[in-house]
Amino acid sequence: MNILGISCFYHDAAAALLRDGNLVAAAHEERFTRKRHDPDMPAQATEYCLREAGIDIDDLDYVVFYDKPFIKFERILTTYFATFPRSLPSFTKAIPIWLKEKLWVPSEVRKKLGYTGEVLFTEHHQSHAASAFYPSPFEEAAVLTCDGVGEWATTTQGIGRGSDLELIQEVRFPHSLGLLYSAFTYYLGFKVNSAEYKVMGAAPYGEPKYVKQIFDELVDLREDGSFKLNMRYFAYDYGLTMTNRRFENLFEHPRRKGESEMEQFHWDMAASVQVVTEEIVLAMVRDLHRRTGLNNLCMAGGVALNCVANGRIVREGPFENLWVQPAAGDAGGALGAALFTEHAVLGEPRKFQMKHAYWGPAHSDEAIRTELDARGAPYRSLPRDEMIAEVARRLADDQAVVGWFQGRMEWGPRSLGARSILADARNEENWKRVNLKIKFRESFRPFAPAALAEKAGEWFDIDRESPYMLLVCQVNEGKHIPAVTHVDGSARLQTVDRDSQPEFYDLLRAFDERTGCPVLINTSFNVRGEPIVCTPQDAYLCFMRTHMDVLVLGNQVLLKEEQPELVEDFDWRERYELD
């Protein structure tokens, strides 16, 4: 049985392929089209998944779309009825797209993927819940999904048992924790559905001064973790913006203009909405624990990408275990749609457990060499262990910034050592260097650290693995890794074990042996506004356009100083929008 799950039309399109219940491949469309957050039908991601499985589109038993378009459309029409006549601008903008493609999913699938069989549909939060529970290590678990909005639901609580997955209750649009966070993201001048992580990263610089005001005026949090928003302050239900004039008056500041200076007020607002989010998530988690009495919790939806909140759930929540799937956002809905169909709809028993995030395309050393030879790029092909020793030496002794490309590409928004830029975390300068010389930005956020799993406990206050960089914890006293330590002493940790990423693990070990530090800066392999690199060619171009010192493609090591100048007849900077 071959089931392809797809998510698209809003943000972060993706495809995931199950064969007899096992995940074969999963990838974000943006990595192939090189358009960040590409929302279009994931034709190239699908093509890749089929190639990985060695099958044809006609070999698929089902294609499953990750939400129910008609229910969503009904919600949108209901919203227009309820907000007449203010919703006119939104109506004229949204309706043509609905009429053009969003309502005709089966024929879009036929047209863009060339698939002629049956198309199935799962509900948005069923997809999220399935993506969180089925691949988890738990036979039985409570499930919390929380995002902007799907059809009507914005938050759901559920229970998964074996192949059964049931959603118990939900909070409905427009009352949405994801949209509350996005509203503050918007108000603080960042890009909605994209730069929420910056608000989280800004929070440690501020005082959560406005928490009370937010709970008094904007959010009514109930004892059982449910909540309502005071929609007088928000515009996302009727307009083209997230917040309205009343919101600005309440906080006595206009919306911050993008790219302008962050003032104390902005840091404080970021800190406040972060605390409010954590409080609401914790209240929902406590309620879910009371209701289910279970020890295991699975989470998905965009809010589950808030790794500061996740860190608090682990430390303070009543659940013993937490599992968050690496693609917790809408891209993960592709995986969830396929899994929900396999287990909940068709009743097949569970057998797949996700133990790593590397479900994208790989490129052999041979293919890499062919590509480099064709470009005339000088490189050295080293035996694996020598390559690792060489890279560790460059990182430690030369303080090199290294582009690191190994094995299959990551599934989910984070770079996890397959398509990463690495540098020495002990060197505070590297915070600035990597940002200015490679990402071409100034950043108030430190980088994320990757650490050897078995030594993570020595360096960080953490008692479990965090393979997908979805937990924030404190850096231990006396450990000096300033390039990855936030002002409040926290870090967004990825733990690396040998089974899931042998090359990256061995590199961290070699670096540890050399320096006594099992930690490296691990940031995404891209420039600002660009999707993470996918192919050796993407990686080479990114390497050449920036001031990266070393590029490692499989066992091939390239030095910047040996490369011929890159001649391009366009300015690549204009290709990518600011993020």
Place this chain on the structure above:
Amino acid sequence: MGMEPVPVHRRLLNGWMAIVARFGFVQTLVILSIFYALLIGPVALVGVLARRDPLDKRTLRGSGTAWSKADSASADLDRAKQMT
């Protein structure tokens, strides 16, 4: 793929899109606005008169729960085939 007949709604839609393309941006806006007024307006008016609150925006400070029951109908193939 080319063999398949184009469904009726698709043909109507393609026709509509062709008209829209002909008339250009401003006209599209005008047509959509008329649609908004004629289709959404009356239903909205009925909603206002009946004091409906489909988005549950009026009662903010409630004491009870804001959870609603999730639809727990069984997940079967027939249901999965529906877009609703």
